[in-house]
Amino acid sequence: MYEEAISHEDVAESDLVTRRGTFRAVAFRADGHEHMALVHGKTSMRDNVLIRVHSECMTGDIFGAMRCECGEQLDAALNRIVAEGSGILIYLRGHEGRGIGLVEKVRTHVLQDEQGLDTLDSATSLGLPVDVRDYGPAVRILKHLRVNSVRLMSNNPDKIEALESNGITVAAREPLLMRPNDHNIGYLTAKRDRLGHDLPQVDAFTTDLPRAVDR
Numbered sequence: 281m282y283e284e285a286i287s288h289e290d291v292a293e294s295d296l297v298t299r300r301g302t303f304r305a306v307a308f309r310a311d312g313h314e315h316m317a318l319v320h321g322k323t324s325m326r327d328n329v330l331i332r333v334h335s336e337c338m339t340g341d342i343f344g345a346m347r348c349e350c351g352e353q354l355d356a357a358l359n360r361i362v363a364e365g366s367g368i369l370i371y372l373r374g375h376e377g378r379g380i381g382l383v384e385k386v387r388t389h390v391l392q393d394e395q396g397l398d399t400l401d402s403a404t405s406l407g408l409p410v411d412v413r414d415y416g417p418a419v420r421i422l423k424h425l426r427v428n429s430v431r432l433m434s435n436n437p438d439k440i441e442a443l444e445s446n447g448i449t450v451a452a453r454e455p456l457l458m459r460p461n462d463h464n465i466g467y468l469t470a471k472r473d474r475l476g477h478d479l480p481q482v483d484a485f486t487t488d489l490p491r492a493v494d495r
């Protein structure tokens with residue numbers, strides 16, 4: 281689909297030493313946004329490369345918001361890549377609120393807090409789509425990085441389909457299950473029941489743990 285994965289004017293890379301270890305930071309432009317692939321260890325021409333395709337979430341990733349599990353998943357994915365010794369984290373911009381943008385995402389938070397709407401209904405009641413994320417930039421950078429096949433850290437079966445239909449071989453899906461909390465259990469339940477995400481830990485939270493009593 282993408283013959284020329286990414287032209288050289290749209291990509292730059294350098295070493296990036298982080299608290300976790302050293303990555304190759306590959307910045308690239310695609311579809312009007314600037315994205316980043318963090319490559320750890322040897323991944324070029326390899327099979328079964330451990331990857332995470334992470335959708336930008338400023339509130340969760342940077343500020344540690346507990347109303348979603350994005351920040352924890354980002355940390356866990358990077359930790360797992362370093363523990364394994366190789367892998368790639370692709371950080372996709374333009375994916376706030378499953379593609380509606382930061383301002384609209386915060387508008388959905390208002391409806392969630394004030395009217396009890398879930399993550400889907402709060403978007404649709406504003407006339408916004410539930411999910412308009414485009415994974416094309418992830419496909420292009422994986423081809424640029426010459427990865428043969430991947431193990432995808434995700435709970436979202438649709439993401440496998442999005443990669444495979446664009447020529448990326450997904451050899452396996454690796455669950456990335458975060459422990460729910462009182463602030464995100466509703467969000468996770470909606471993702472499980474209405475978006476088809478595979479989230480077995482949600483059952484454990486609702487059945488095993490007594491709900492906190494007001495203090």
Ligand SMILES: [Zn+2]
Pocket residue numbers: 337339340341348349350351
């Ligand atoms: Zn989030």
